[in-house]
Amino acid sequence: xxxxDAIMKRRTIRKFEQKAVSEDNLVKLVDCARVAAYGxxxxxxxxxxxxxxxxxxxPMAYIAVLGDSSIKSNKMYEVEAGAAVTTxxxxxxxxxxxxxxxxxxxxxxxxKLLKLDENLDVVYLLAVGYPKQxxxxxxxxxxxxxxxxxxxxxxxxxxxxxxxxxxx
Numbered sequence: 778x779x780x781x782d783a784i785m786k787r788r789t790i791r792k793f794e795q796k797a798v799s800e801d802n803l804v805k806l807v808d809c810a811r812v813a814a815y816g817x818x819x820x821x822x823x824x825x826x827x828x829x830x831x832x833x834x835x836p837m838a839y840i841a842v843l844g845d846s847s848i849k850s851n852k853m854y855e856v857e858a859g860a861a862v863t864t865x866x867x868x869x870x871x872x873x874x875x876x877x878x879x880x881x882x883x884x885x886x887x888x889k890l891l892k893l894d895e896n897l898d899v900v901y902l903l904a905v906g907y908p909k910q911x912x913x914x915x916x917x918x919x920x921x922x923x924x925x926x927x928x929x930x931x932x933x934x935x936x937x938x939x940x941x942x943x944x945x
Contacts, residue, residue: 783870788913788934790804790875793836793906802872803828805839807836809868810842810861821849822857825891836877837905838880840865847896858900865903874909 778786781805809822815821828838844854864917866876879902887899909920917935925933 778871780867783867785914787866787870787876788932789877789909790904790906790908790912791877791932792909793875793904794909796837796907797830798836798838798905798907799829799876799899800826800828802874803840804843805872806840806865806868806903806905808816809864810840813857813860813864814832815857815860819849819857821845821854822861823897824861825893827891836875836904840906841891841899842903843893844898844900845896846898852898854898854900862901863905865905873907874905875905875910879904 781828803826808826810822811820823843825841825843826838827841830837838879839876842854842858844858846852862878866878869876882899882902884899887902888897891899893899910930910931912934914936915933917937922935924935927933
């Protein structure tokens with residue numbers, strides 16, 4: 778699979794099979810994030826694999842994206858985290874895995890649950906697992922951005938056309 782195909786195939790997955798993702802694959806995703814684009818090459822992110830079956834139900838694994846304030850004191854990690862998460866999501870497609878980038882999360886509660894050091898802040902979570910649903914891009918109609926499930930159980934994700942977003 779080439780990069781363009783991975784980009785076109787990657788969609789958010791919210792339903793996962795109850796099948797463990799190998800530790801090697803999760804580490805490989807973190808390794809991809811490690812070499813993502815970082816402003817001024819500061820590299821303020823750390824990552825934690827969370828795949829304890831006693832803690833999790835669906836999906837079977839998460840990767841916590843953590844900002845290290847001892848490296849970047851202003852705690853503005855979003856750009857670096859966006860590059861890192863995107864890199865992991867694209868590699869996950871090639872591995873046959875689905876992902877869901879989670880930003881609307883209880884950061885303080887997650888920090889306590891993961892027993893993180895004071896200098897580590899939860900920026901995002903990336904849910905990782907084997908997809909239990911199919912998802913595809915469809916043309917957006919009437920500016921409606923809402924996903925919908927069709928009669929075959931496929932999640933349809935409206936996207937604006939290239940002609941609409943490319944200014945010439």
